[in-house]
Amino acid sequence: MTTVAHEKLSMAQALNRALRDAMTDDPSVVLFGEDIGALGGVFRITDGLTAAFGESRCFDTPLAESGIVGMAVGMAMNGMRPVVEMQFDAFAYPAFEQIISHVAKMRNRTRGRVGLPMVIRVPYAGGIGGVEHHCDSSEAYYAHTPGLQVVAPATPSDAYTLLRAAIESPDPVVFLEPKKLYWSKEEVEFPSRAAGIGTAVIRREGTDATLIAYGPSVPVALEAAAVAAQEGRSLQVVDLRSIVPFDDATVCAAVRSTGRAVVITESSGFAGVSAEIVARVTERCFTSLAAPVRRVTGMDIPYPPPKLEHFQLPGVDRVLDAVDDLSWEQ
Amino acid sequence: MTPDSRRLLPSATPVSLIDPEGRAVENSPYPAPDDATLLRSLGKLITARRLNDQAYALVRQGRLAVYPSSHGQEACQVAAAQVLDAQDWLFPTYRDTVAAVGKGVDPVEALSLLKGDWHCGYDPYEHRVAPHATPLATQLPHAVGVAHAARLRGEPTVVMAMCGDGGTSEGDFHEALNFAAVFQAPVVFFVQNNEYAISVPLARQTAAPSLAHKGIGYGVPGERVDGNDMAALLAVLGTAVDRARNGEGPQLIEAHTYRMQAHTNADDATRYRDDADVAAWVHRDPITRLRTYLTARGVLTDQAGAAFTAEAEKVATHLRDGLNRDIEPNPEDLFAYVYASPTPQLREQSAVIADELSREGAR
Numbered sequence: 001m002t003t004v005a006h007e008k009l010s011m012a013q014a015l016n017r018a019l020r021d022a023m024t025d026d027p028s029v030v031l032f033g034e035d036i037g038a039l040g041g042v043f044r045i046t047d048g049l050t051a052a053f054g055e056s057r058c059f060d061t062p063l064a065e066s067g068i069v070g071m072a073v074g075m076a077m078n079g080m081r082p083v084v085e086m087q088f089d090a091f092a093y094p095a096f097e098q099i100i101s102h103v104a105k106m107r108n109r110t111r112g113r114v115g116l117p118m119v120i121r122v123p124y125a126g127g128i129g130g131v132e133h134h135c136d137s138s139e140a141y142y143a144h145t146p147g148l149q150v151v152a153p154a155t156p157s158d159a160y161t162l163l164r165a166a167i168e169s170p171d172p173v174v175f176l177e178p179k180k181l182y183w184s185k186e187e188v189e190f191p192s193r194a195a196g197i198g199t200a201v202i203r204r205e206g207t208d209a210t211l212i213a214y215g216p217s218v219p220v221a222l223e224a225a226a227v228a229a230q231e232g233r234s235l236q237v238v239d240l241r242s243i244v245p246f247d248d249a250t251v252c253a254a255v256r257s258t259g260r261a262v263v264i265t266e267s268s269g270f271a272g273v274s275a276e277i278v279a280r281v282t283e284r285c286f287t288s289l290a291a292p293v294r295r296v297t298g299m300d301i302p303y304p305p306p307k308l309e310h311f312q313l314p315g316v317d318r319v320l321d322a323v324d325d326l327s328w329e330q
Numbered sequence: 331m332t333p334d335s336r337r338l339l340p341s342a343t344p345v346s347l348i349d350p351e352g353r354a355v356e357n358s359p360y361p362a363p364d365d366a367t368l369l370r371s372l373g374k375l376i377t378a379r380r381l382n383d384q385a386y387a388l389v390r391q392g393r394l395a396v397y398p399s400s401h402g403q404e405a406c407q408v409a410a411a412q413v414l415d416a417q418d419w420l421f422p423t424y425r426d427t428v429a430a431v432g433k434g435v436d437p438v439e440a441l442s443l444l445k446g447d448w449h450c451g452y453d454p455y456e457h458r459v460a461p462h463a464t465p466l467a468t469q470l471p472h473a474v475g476v477a478h479a480a481r482l483r484g485e486p487t488v489v490m491a492m493c494g495d496g497g498t499s500e501g502d503f504h505e506a507l508n509f510a511a512v513f514q515a516p517v518v519f520f521v522q523n524n525e526y527a528i529s530v531p532l533a534r535q536t537a538a539p540s541l542a543h544k545g546i547g548y549g550v551p552g553e554r555v556d557g558n559d560m561a562a563l564l565a566v567l568g569t570a571v572d573r574a575r576n577g578e579g580p581q582l583i584e585a586h587t588y589r590m591q592a593h594t595n596a597d598d599a600t601r602y603r604d605d606a607d608v609a610a611w612v613h614r615d616p617i618t619r620l621r622t623y624l625t626a627r628g629v630l631t632d633q634a635g636a637a638f639t640a641e642a643e644k645v646a647t648h649l650r651d652g653l654n655r656d657i658e659p660n661p662e663d664l665f666a667y668v669y670a671s672p673t674p675q676l677r678e679q680s681a682v683i684a685d686e687l688s689r690e691g692a693r
Binding site for chain 1: 448449450460461465468470471472473474475477478480482483502505506508509512666667668669670673674675
């Protein structure tokens, strides 16, 4: 019988543990990127892994993101499971061509003969007072590209299980790590329960309206639901976890059960993942809806400087205002 | 300049073993390959030329959308494949179909991309040939990754990573050279400098003394070779492969050659270069040169020459037959390979097309 153990871990520690366990279980798992060796990454996600597994398993590269992702493509073609770190969301853009033209397409262009089991880890989004080019919510670029899986955990437990699943996946995964949640803690269960890529989860039951969120917006949704409960309104919270593949079944069942929905994302609203969610929900659940699906998103502006970033981030008040606007008078 | 940095410098002029008149070049730093090897190469060159010209003709007949011919560059194509072992990898560009065929890929499958049946028509693992790259130089970091993975496992694999003169201006070219050097990856970067990137001449790509000099900044030894001299190509590329296999790290080889035809059939080369320039390169043709050399040495018999022509015709017939055969593409394939298993959304979309087809059939 397997003994179940619990450990209180931050998301950063859970990710480190996932990498460590994956490297222990599978010798083809290799980590590389900028400052991930001796330093352990600027967020310490790879802390101690070079010491534990050696330079050939966890190593620093020249400072060139296209080279890093391109090299990972070659290593994945040749029997390895590379997990690469982009230091910050906006620093991943030099690798964009490699990600879009090769990472996403290799399996398809070779009729399934060459799969790329690789993970691109991206510390992402804002809320930490980061300066320019350190706080982008870049999920829409990746989610728009067929062939990529795009996930964003919101809890340490999901960070662990989703990263293990991403590394084991036969297909490439863009793994978005909400920076502001790196230090959030919870009891993580080992061995972990399986959370597959592509499954959303109901974080809080509720009957009046559904809040749909992922990654950094999930704690905002939960806090809003807690406040609403005090005001006598029961809000359900869906955590997508996986943007691609998208769990239409769970999301739509949730929205149908309440008849009202608000989508919350930190990224800009225009042509973003939030727009896709609203479209999907509206197409599939129209007859169950008592009100138009509302969005609370980042503004359509470049990410603000630290002293102004609170204007950009969806907060509890904005979420509750959107909930108030869901045609309750009917 | 230190002795260590001097070893990075390419030759002052491209290495040549057989001159354009078909005569052996005296005092070359590289030994000439033996006659049997060169005779084999001549056969491959004749087939390569026939393949290029057959593919070009098939475009005019509407069987291929387009063909970027390596006519005139066949010695580079043949040599790149000939110096590799079965365990080695080749990373070709869109103009390197003949090199891919040299490594064992069926020419019909190699041209699937241009016929329009699918993107990559061959199994890259079967002959260790990566899919043709059409975005420039993006395949070079992949080559480094394949080489590094092999090195981590202690395998003696060498990777031949090809690109053109235009490709050397891309960021991925520089990142790949730098990564390969830092990790001492066994990669031979092979640049075919055919003087034009579609219409833009070499002078607009670089102010460097030569493309081979670009290795210096990364600690990668460079070498220049006459790209229409089969013997020199085999010697220089073969030496680079041996060094890479022996753990001496990456090398950068620049072959000086010329694109005798337009970029593709869709291009009009008269808009940017003179016929006289092209004519001057006819004199440097790689096949004529090797044939003259081997004939003078009494190695090439009429019988062998006839056998080469017959073999080339056989390959051309195979290509023609293969490209004239219409394969009914299956639209379900569009959804089958996006992921290892289709997402629920892709299954829905595949069903939409199946439904459209069934309604068309019912009409």
